[in-house]
Amino acid sequence: MSKLCIQGGNRLNGDVIINGAKNAAVAILPATILVDGISVIDNLPAIKDVEILNEAMRSLGAVTRTIDEHTLEIDASTVYQYSALDDCVSRMRASYYLLGALLGRFGKAEVAMPGGCDFGGRPIDQHIKGFQALGAKIEVVDNVIKATAERLVGTRIYLDVVSVGATINIMLAAVLAEGITVIENVAKEPHIVDVANYLNMMGAEIKGAGTDVIRVKGVEKLHGGKYSIVPDQIEAGTYMIAAAITGGDVRVCNIIPEHMESVSSKMREMGIEIQEGDDYLRVIAPKVLKPTNVKTLPYPGFPTDLQPQMAVLLTVAQGVSTMVEGIFENRFQYIDQLKATGAKIQVEGNKAIIEGVPELKPAHLKATDLRAGAAMILAGLKAEGGETVVHNIKYIDRGYESIEAKLSALGASIYRKTAQ
Numbered sequence: 061m062s063k064l065c066i067q068g069g070n071r072l073n074g075d076v077i078i079n080g081a082k083n084a085a086v087a088i089l090p091a092t093i094l095v096d097g098i099s100v101i102d103n104l105p106a107i108k109d110v111e112i113l114n115e116a117m118r119s120l121g122a123v124t125r126t127i128d129e130h131t132l133e134i135d136a137s138t139v140y141q142y143s144a145l146d147d148c149v150s151r152m153r154a155s156y157y158l159l160g161a162l163l164g165r166f167g168k169a170e171v172a173m174p175g176g177c178d179f180g181g182r183p184i185d186q187h188i189k190g191f192q193a194l195g196a197k198i199e200v201v202d203n204v205i206k207a208t209a210e211r212l213v214g215t216r217i218y219l220d221v222v223s224v225g226a227t228i229n230i231m232l233a234a235v236l237a238e239g240i241t242v243i244e245n246v247a248k249e250p251h252i253v254d255v256a257n258y259l260n261m262m263g264a265e266i267k268g269a270g271t272d273v274i275r276v277k278g279v280e281k282l283h284g285g286k287y288s289i290v291p292d293q294i295e296a297g298t299y300m301i302a303a304a305i306t307g308g309d310v311r312v313c314n315i316i317p318e319h320m321e322s323v324s325s326k327m328r329e330m331g332i333e334i335q336e337g338d339d340y341l342r343v344i345a346p347k348v349l350k351p352t353n354v355k356t357l358p359y360p361g362f363p364t365d366l367q368p369q370m371a372v373l374l375t376v377a378q379g380v381s382t383m384v385e386g387i388f389e390n391r392f393q394y395i396d397q398l399k400a401t402g403a404k405i406q407v408e409g410n411k412a413i414i415e416g417v418p419e420l421k422p423a424h425l426k427a428t429d430l431r432a433g434a435a436m437i438l439a440g441l442k443a444e445g446g447e448t449v450v451h452n453i454k455y456i457d458r459g460y461e462s463i464e465a466k467l468s469a470l471g472a473s474i475y476r477k478t479a480q
């Protein structure tokens with residue numbers, strides 16, 4: 061088991077380059093199943109979740125070729141299987157996209173119930189509602205979701221919950237369906253727009269991605285092409301917070317600054333200076349961080365995937381802050397870990413009340429999930445006077461490319477220790 065060892069207290073300085081978005085990548089790889097030709101996907105992050113999906117695509121029959129570390133060529137015309145029951149795939153959340161893509165391509169799909177980070181119940185009823193509305197029959201047998209449809213026919217679907225996964229999944233199933241599908245009350249995250257852009261470039265007719273209503277006009281087939289994935293908003297936010305918590309001055313590069321507006325606004329409220337360039341944000345930490353109140357919401361609100369990292373920053377603000385989790389029922393499991401650093405946090409339902417402390421102390425911390433793991437690293441970067449060790453980093457490797465190398469290049473003292 062590997063762990064990350066951090067000597068906190070170093071100010072971070074310099075430039076960090078952000079990779080392609082994990083949540084776009086894990087949707088676009090399954091989406092290639094709908095394409096009758098070769099997709100070349102560029103700016104793919106080199107992370108575990110992408111590796112797992114690449115393997116999954118191969119086991120379905122796709123021919124994939126690594127062009128370079130961030131570029132993969134996928135010929136999905138050879139996919140012959142509609143059943144994805146591999147244990148590895150079922151442990152990740154994004155495996156549900158195989159359902160929409162395989163159903164769209166074959167009119168049949170069998171996928172194990174998705175796993176992923178545990179934030180309490182994560183139902184997929186809205187995905188299922190959408191597939192059923194398109195004409196699919198759905199059965200869940202022994203934790204496997206089975207979808208079948210003689211033909212998929214476009215219709216109007218209203219999502220009862222704003223769901224990223226359901227929005228993309230229904231879009232995938234609708235691309236090759238007959239007629240027009242209108243999906244209402246959809247999520248608007250940048251990766252939803254990215255998946256729609258990819259599919260449109262391959263010949264789909266999707267309008268409205270990024271607004272509350274998406275309209276998909278079914279087409280006969282999609283053709284191959286080359287597509288570059290959007291920068292990762294969550295990775296960018298994590299490095300912005302790393303700069304702020306260490307009293308640093310960092311340019312977070314290769315990003316779309318508009319995607320970061322909710323994060324930049326909250327950081328500015330804390331007294332952090334943020335300078336905006338065309339494709340970067342420069343984050344300059346103040347001497348004293350002011351407290352603030354944050355609530356996570358669907359995009360363009362503050363992202364739930366930055367909730368743990370932001371909470372760590374609030375632990376060292378001067379005064380009392382609140383963090384309300386507005387998306388998931390239980391995304392505060394990491395707080396017990398954080399308390400080991402001397403952070404003062406009290407959880408009341410979906411609200412954390414955070415009383416700022418002048419400093420954090422080094423501790424042994426466990427990554428309880430992907431973003432919580434990043435938050436533990438941030439706490440370690442702040443904690444002076446000894447070594448913070450972050451355990452269970454397999455979660456972090458699922459979603460962050462070369463995190464210790466990037467932080468080291470900015471001046472952090474962090475290294476990976478792999479047990480023999």
Ligand code: UD1
Binds near residue numbers: 181186226247
């Ligand atoms: C995706 C992201 C995850 C992010 C989350 C919210 C991927 C692979 N994962 O997860 O990183 O934290 O969006 O931005 O892109 N819900 C239902 N029924 C459904 C679907 C969702 O009730 O059928 C609820 C969920 O329990 C949750 C809320 O809707 O409370 C939002 O979930 P959703 O947007 O679907 O999240 P995921 O797609 O799981």
